Amino acid sequence: QFSRLTSPPPKRSSYLSMGNGFSKVINSLNNSKSLYKVIKYPHPKLRANNEVVTVFDESLENICKELLKVMYEDDGIGLAAPQVGINKRIMVFNEVGNQESTDKEMILINPIITNRSIEMDRKEEGCLSFPMIFGKVDRHVWIDIEYQDIKGNKITKRLENFPARIFQHEFDHLDKVLFIDHFDEKDKEINGKRLEKYIKKYGPGAAI
Numbered sequence: 001q002f003s004r005l006t007s008p009p010p011k012r013s014s015y016l017s018m019g020n021g022f023s024k025v026i027n028s029l030n031n032s033k034s035l036y037k038v039i040k041y042p043h044p045k046l047r048a049n050n051e052v053v054t055v056f057d058e059s060l061e062n063i064c065k066e067l068l069k070v071m072y073e074d075d076g077i078g079l080a081a082p083q084v085g086i087n088k089r090i091m092v093f094n095e096v097g098n099q100e101s102t103d104k105e106m107i108l109i110n111p112i113i114t115n116r117s118i119e120m121d122r123k124e125e126g127c128l129s130f131p132m133i134f135g136k137v138d139r140h141v142w143i144d145i146e147y148q149d150i151k152g153n154k155i156t157k158r159l160e161n162f163p164a165r166i167f168q169h170e171f172d173h174l175d176k177v178l179f180i181d182h183f184d185e186k187d188k189e190i191n192g193k194r195l196e197k198y199i200k201k202y203g204p205g206a207a208i
Contacts, residue, residue: 034069036084038128041178041198042205043085046129050087050174053109056152060090064107064150067092072099074128078166080173083129091170095163111147111171114156116140121161125169125179132194135187137179139165178206 039045053060063086071079071092078093091111094104119141126134142160145167149155159167169179183191199207 034066034073036066036070036086038070038074038079038083039085040202041130041133041180041195042202042207043129044205045082045085045087046173046178047176047206048082048087049176050082050089052089053148056109056148056150060109061150063088063090064092068094068105068107072097076128078170079128080170082173089174091174093163093166093170095166107150108145108147108167109150109152111145111167111174113143113168113171114146115144117142121165123165125165127169127179129178130180130195130198133180133191135180135183135191137169137182139168143167 063081067079067081067084067090070084071077071094075097077095077097079091081088081090089110090108092105092107094101094106096104098104117140120138121141122136122138124134125137141164142158143164144156144158146154146156172179172181180188180191180195195207199205
């Protein structure tokens with residue numbers, strides 16, 4: 001999950017992703033708690049391979065529904081499946097982080113980046129799998145993406161600015177890349193002691 005460091009809406013502490021099988025289907029979010037929880041660094045599933053989704057069925061719909069639930073429960077704006085221990089190439093996000101804004105929800109299955117800007121933008125990021133860890137990350141200003149919706153339909157789209165940053169953060173999770181991998185030496189030093197505490201608490205797992 002993407003920790004909402006900078007602009008769009010204040011008060012959020014989680015970053016996220018995007019898609020376009022807009023989850024009207026998923027809009028049956030109810031008041032019950034999600035079956036899943038966000039796993040924390042250095043859990044080994046954060047560095048595990050993530051399988052391509054080949055079956056588009058009710059089980060997949062349920063996974064996507066739960067991902068959105070977890071994202072909203074944890075006050076996030078994006079979430080990748082490996083962050084709840086499901087090693088599949090699935091991610092969701094809502095750039096405004098508001099459960100009522102279903103038109104902003106995106107569900108992306110098997111996403112890929114087909115083109116990207118030369119221009120980069122550097123902003124602070126955080127992640128729900130890394131409590132109290134923040135650092136600046138360079139991201140492409142715009143990206144062209146291709147993905148499948150929950151029915152398996154292929155969709156192409158261009159994302160710019162904040163949605164593009166959210167997508168890149170979550171897409172990294174699907175490739176076993178964590179946002180701390182992008183930190184410069186200064187941010188590595190600032191966050192080093194806290195990361196060491198997590199490693200001592202949870203074991204080496206996915207530690208870099």
